[in-house]
Amino acid sequence: MSVILSIEGVSKTYATGVQALQPTDLSINRGEIFALLGPNGAGKTSLIGLVCGTVRLEAGRIIADGADTVRQYRRARAKIGLVPQEVSTDSFETVWATMRFSRGLFGLSRNDAHLEKVLKSLSLWEKREAKIQTLSGGMKRRLMIAKALSHEPSILFLDEPSAGVDVELRRDMWAMVRGLRDSGVTIILTTHYIEEAEELADRIGVINKGRLILVEEKTTLMKRLGGRKLKLHLAQPLASIDPRLADFNLTLEQDGRRLVYAFDSVAEDTGVSRLLRSLEAVGVDYKDLHTEQSSLEDIFVSLVSQIP
Amino acid sequence: MNLHAVQAIYHFEMARWFRTLGQSLFSPVLSTSLYFIVFGAAIGGQMGVIEGVSYGAFIVPGLVMLSILTESVSNASFGIYMPKWSGAIYEILSAPVSPFEVVLGFVGAATTKSIVIGAVILMTARLFVPYEIQNPILMAAFLVLTAFTFCLFGFVLGVWADNWEKLSIAPLLIITPLTFLGGAFYSIGMLPEFWRTVALFNPVVYLINGFRWSFYGTADVPVWVSLTMITGFLALCLSLVWWIFRTGYRLKA
């Protein structure tokens, strides 16, 4: 596996004195989908900005597809596409005009066939003559992606692609991202949602307070983060847990009205169905049930405490 | 050299202008006409002849300069401020373009607009007074050089401004007064001694006089001083632009 993007000793302190990123090393492999996971203000956008050139790089070195992003910025930037977190375009232009602008800006000659293909793949072709201000929020977001693809980048940054996108559209977006990866584009996306990272990524990096806490294969990480809870709302409150259920990792909450079963979601046998059968056998009745993944906050707490 | 990028930016800026072309041309034409009605017809009759030129013809170069300066500064500052304000600047910052190319695209487009406006005003003026241009080449050179320099200045202003008030304050507070006081409507030779000396500190005096020299061969200051002044100001604006991109001033976090 070859490395397409290498970030070495990069850190960032803004003029305001905020240290958005502590010295960070990160390598992205060619052809992978890498998810950068972290809460608000963690430094995700800053890291992307440093690679793409929207934030000044003062410390460290970044090599994108063999080119230094500062010294050989032309070569490096030609390979990179950026979809920013916020939708921001000139709203009086048409979709087609802005696409042509983007391609030209990246130094490529006109290629209507490529732009057509990109717009079609994002279901924007019918809107090509429309002014941007007349597009819906979701369409504008897709247009931002289309613009970033107009110059056929080999590395694509998606800064929170699913923010403000409805559930159905999110599925489409995921399918599109996978399609891009299959066509050979390396993708780095940021997200707040574990589900999204789990759904899409080959590898996941977790960042918090400007520190890249860990980088791991998704499957490995999901094992570590696989802790899940089954919560049962009981028909009648229980004073204590029946000893016949001692095999299960159970706790009572809310004065015995809620029974919680902690299990490993990636394990071969999660024990969920066995538990439900056992509950029936001992005559514990419940009104409702749901499962919960440990929240991102929980994970950070556990990760930070594991790493010295 | 990323010529595609220069072209893309230039094209984008011109397209923005063409969307509101009528408006863009109408207001300078209207204000020029008003100036001619007020200054040329109403007051001009009392003014007689200045340095051998009728008053109506005398104010033509000043009027063109007045519009060129304000239009250059406001057009160019708006052009770069807009993407900064909307956030669309991210695309330019992340593109394989050099500062030189960015400036060429934005300032080139703004300069084109100013020159077109200047030409339109000259044609409008012709409807009111039969002026002549003794040295058309020098006239064109002054027009282009001034438009380009003040578009650069506008670009710097647009980068510096971080709100809409700042953006409109410079044309209003600096350019307009300097032009009015810079002898657009009178010869500074007509001023009392003290104010004549003060006027010589106004850079716009040199622009207007150099420009007027190319029309009528007369001016309050030698034409080479005018050329030196405009070149000096051009050099100043160029170094400001160079510094902005070197430091990422107000463009990059």
Ligand SMILES: Nc1ncnc2c1ncn2[C@@H]1O[C@H](COP(=O)(O)OP(=O)(O)OP(=O)(O)O)[C@@H](O)[C@H]1O
């Ligand atoms: N231009 C800037 N000037 C000063 N401080 C900034 C700037 N941009 C970001 N910061 C600060 O840097 C830190 C990291 O911000 P960043 O935008 O990188 O976080 P993020 O992980 O993208 O957050 P979010 O999930 O909310 O998008 C924050 O404390 C933020 O306030």
Ligand SMILES: [Mg+2]
């Ligand atoms: Mg962000």
